[in-house]
Amino acid sequence: MLALVRQFLDHGFDGMRCxxxxxxxxxxxxxxxxxxxxxxxxxxxxxxxxxxxxxxLCFGGPDGCTVYVxxxxxxxxxxxxxxxxxxxxxxxx
Numbered sequence: 001m002l003a004l005v006r007q008f009l010d011h012g013f014d015g016m017r018c019x020x021x022x023x024x025x026x027x028x029x030x031x032x033x034x035x036x037x038x039x040x041x042x043x044x045x046x047x048x049x050x051x052x053x054x055x056x057l058c059f060g061g062p063d064g065c066t067v068y069v070x071x072x073x074x075x076x077x078x079x080x081x082x083x084x085x086x087x088x089x090x091x092x093x
Contacts, residue, residue: 015056015069018087025082027054027069034069036082049078059086064093 011030018024023044024037032052036045051071058068064085069078 014054017057017059019059019082019084020087020090021084022087023084025057025067025086027057029053029055034067034080047080050074051076051078054078059089064089 011028013035014027014029016024016026019036022039024039025034026037027034027049028046030052032049032054034047034049034054034057035043036047037043049069049071051074053072055070055072057070059082060066060068065082066079067082067086069080070076071078
């Protein structure tokens with residue numbers, strides 16, 4: 001069964017990944033940010049990716065705490081650090 005956790009009325013979203021705590025990181029296409037959202041829908045953090053069109057993201061680096069984001073408008077890869085590794089990254093270890 002699917003349930004709506006949160007709705008954003010202003011801009012769309014694109015890429016999504018979970019961290020090991022079940023939080024959802026997602027790119028906000030048109031807003032130019034990555035939002036970290038709790039399983040209950042609370043926005044925990046919003047990171048500016050220095051361009052309006054982030055498309056996808058993944059966790060990586062030696063500890064899984066670096067988020068890599070593709071930004072389409074300026075055609076580049078943006079990265080930033082987070083406090084918890086990605087779920088996919090942790091499962092591969």
